[in-house]
Amino acid sequence: MVYLEFLGFIAGFFSTIAFIPQVYKTWKTKAAKDVSIQMFILYIMGNILWIIYGVIFEKPAIYVTNIVVFILASIQIILKIKYDRTDKTTLK
C-alpha cells in the first residue's frame, strides 16, 4: 500500500514538473502566441479546487503539487499576456 501511494507521488511529480519546460520556453523565446491562455486559466481553476480538496482531506501530495502548478501556471499566464502585448506593439 505504501509502495502504491509512492506511485501517486511519482505521478504527481511528473504532472507538476511538466509545466516547467513550457514556462522556460516562453521566458526564453519571449513568445507565446501559439499557447492557449484558456488552457492555463481552466487548469488554474482545477488547481484551486484540488488545493481545497487536498487541504480538507489532509492529502499534502495533492495540495502541495497543486500549489506548485498554480504558481507555474500563473507565471505562464503573466508571460503570455506580456509577450502577446509586446508582439502586437512590435507589429504596429
Next chain:
Amino acid sequence: MVYLEFLGFIAGFFSTIAFIPQVYKTWKTKAAKDVSIQMFILYIMGNILWIIYGVIFEKPAIYVTNIVVFILASIQIILKIKYDRTDKTTLK
C-alpha cells in the same frame, strides 16, 4: 463526504477540459512553435502512472479523467510535430 468527493470530480473536470482549448488552437492555427513538446511528454508520463494508480485503487474519477487527458495530450504532441515540420518546410 459525498459533497467533498463531488469537489474532486469538479476539480478533475477542469484539469481535463483545460487541454481542449490548446488542442483546438493548434488545430485551428496550424501552428505550435511556442508550445513546449516536453511539457506534454512529461504530462503523459504522469497520466500513465495516474491511470495505473486509479485502476489499482479502483478510482474511476482518476483513471477516466487521465485517459481523456492522455488522448488530448497525445493529439497535441502529434499536431505539434506535424505543424513544426510544415513550418520548417515552408521556410526552406
